[in-house]
Amino acid sequence: MSSGKGKTPFRIVVILPLLLLTIALASYFWPNFHGKDHFSGQSEANLEPPLLTPLPQTPETMSKTAGLFPPALSSLGRLPDWSQLDRFQQTITREEFLHRLDTIYSKNEGWKRWIATNDKLALINTGNAVYTLKFTSGPLRSPGAIFPFKKKSDLISFKSHRLTGLHIAIDPGHIGGDFAKIEERNLRYGDHEPIQEGTMTLLTSTHLKALLEELGAQVTLVRKTTTPVTSLRPRDFTGRDQKSAEKLFYRSAEIRARADLINQSIQPDLVLCLHFNASASPVPLAGQNFHIILNGAYHPAEISNQDERFEMLQHLLAGTISEELPLAKKIAEIFASQTGLPAYEYRPNHPYATKLAPYIWGRNLLxxxxxxxxxxxxxxxxxxxxxxxxxxxxxxxxxQRLVDGKMRLSVYREYAKALADGVAAYYRKQ
Ligand SMILES: [Zn+2]
Structure with missing residues (x-):
């Protein structure tokens, strides 16, 4: 969708792509998308009505359509402030911008319905206006992220405390304890005490925190107890059935409260989200696996939500993947060798997952x-x-104790040690 040379009149450069986008939008009927209730993730259902409003081109047509259609947002999503992308002006080349969209963030070219580019700029359909992002023609400039995070190259590494200067937030996935049943993370086998993911991630976090601090990192736990971070509860989501209210509570409101805490007050250099996976099998089978998820693989219907499109671009432009991918590769290598867990594989052509490297998958989780x-x-x-x-x-x-035929650390300490060793190995100066 590139168009024009430098001297082409402005109307052709800007209006023509907009016109094409308008036609594409008007002729396109959004398929109903029911976000899958993955066990591991917080993939959200998007049941918004199809957006049929043509892309506004002038202030006049914009004011005529304003308010006619509800904005397409994800569950409990907030209307984005697109001016927050101003900090990324002229920080990325067109080539890198398209490369990240195609290889990391967008499934099946879903971005093309919302973004048009030429050599100099990208026109982004915000839902009720157009945001213009200018590319840089020179080398990539360090973008001003929403808050600045330190990269490996920013750290001065010391032999014994190689994570000195790094602030890591650990997010123990789910809530656990009394909330484990509501959040459907409470497995029972016989009269043995229930397996509660949120309780186990918290226990693992306390071991991990100690290990990372020994390495010199500053560590903040996103939660320290088996109680929610959000002050909202299912009863606050009125006018819907109990199950839907519970899902809004633990799947959306809770994660959004953690995001506010991370983005507004903790502002770490890195977040480690701890989870335990599960299979779809109704009965226990032998065999385990392991994978790491990085933000990416947005489904076309997810990109059609204003807030998800904006948040995808925030990650893309902040360049988080440049730090995440090499770090994840090092963690995967160490974690797999210490635990012996084989790689989990999503099925080929999975609509919500993209393989980025062995053990490492792109997925858009909240x-x-x-x-x-x-x-x-x-x-x-x-x-x-x-x-x-x-x-x-x-x-x-x-x-160590003999467990399941082998001398082993407790599963929580094994998890914490393998992850801490992986993080430490990445930040080791060559
Ligand atoms: Zn989980």
Whole structure:
């Protein structure tokens, strides 16, 4: 969709792509998209009505259509302030912009319905206006992220404290405790105590925090107890059935509250989201796996939401992937070698996942989308496997014990150590 040379009249450069976009939009009927209720993720359902309003081209047509159609937003999504992208003006080349869209962020060229580019700029349909992003023709300039995060190259590494100067937030996935049933993270097998993901991620976090601090990092836990970060509860979402209200509470409101905490007050250099995976099997089977999720692989229907389109561009322009991908590769290498877990594979041509490297997948989850710095979303182990159940029964303990036929650390300490070692290995100066 590139158009024009430098001397082409402004009307052709700007109006023509807009006209084409308008035609594309008007002729396009959005398919109903029911976001899959993945066990591991917070992929949100988008049941917004199809957007049929033509792209406004002038202030006159904009004011005529303003307010006629509700903005397309994700669940509990906020209307974006597109001027926040101003800090990214002339910081990225067109080539890199398109490369990140095509290889990391967008599935099936879904971005093309909303973004048109030429050599000098990208025109982004915000839903009720057009945002113009100018490219740089020179080398990439360091963008001003929403808050500045330190990269590996910014750190002065010391031998014994190689994470000195790095602020890491650990986000123990889910809530656990009394909330484990509501959030459907409460597996029961026989009369053994329930396997609660949110309780286990918190326990793992406390071990991980100690290890990262030993390495010199400043570490902040996004939650310290098995209580929600949000002050909202299911009863606050009136006018809907109980299940829907519960989902809005734990899947949207809770993650959004954590995002506010991270983006507005913690402002770390890196977030480690801790989770445990599970299979779809209704009965425990042998065999576990592991993968890491990075923000990416936006489905066309997700990009059609104003807030998701904006948040995707925030990540793309801030360049979080440049830090996330090499870090994830190092973590995957160390984590796999220490735990022996094989790589999890999504099925080929999965509509919501893109393979970025062995063990590493792009997926658009609410947490890795909203947290405005590099985010590593861990999905190791398989909670409903016979192997894991044996380790859960063994509990948390110091040193090694014979569990499931092998001398092992407790699963929580093994998880924490393998992750801390992976992070430390990445930040080691060559
Ligand atoms: Zn989880």
């Amino acid at each position: 947490a890795n989308r909203l947290y405005q710095c590099p985010v590593i979303f861990m999905e190791p182990y398989t909670m409903n496997s016979t192997d894991f159940i044996a380790r859960h029964k063994a509990g948390d303990y110091e040193g």
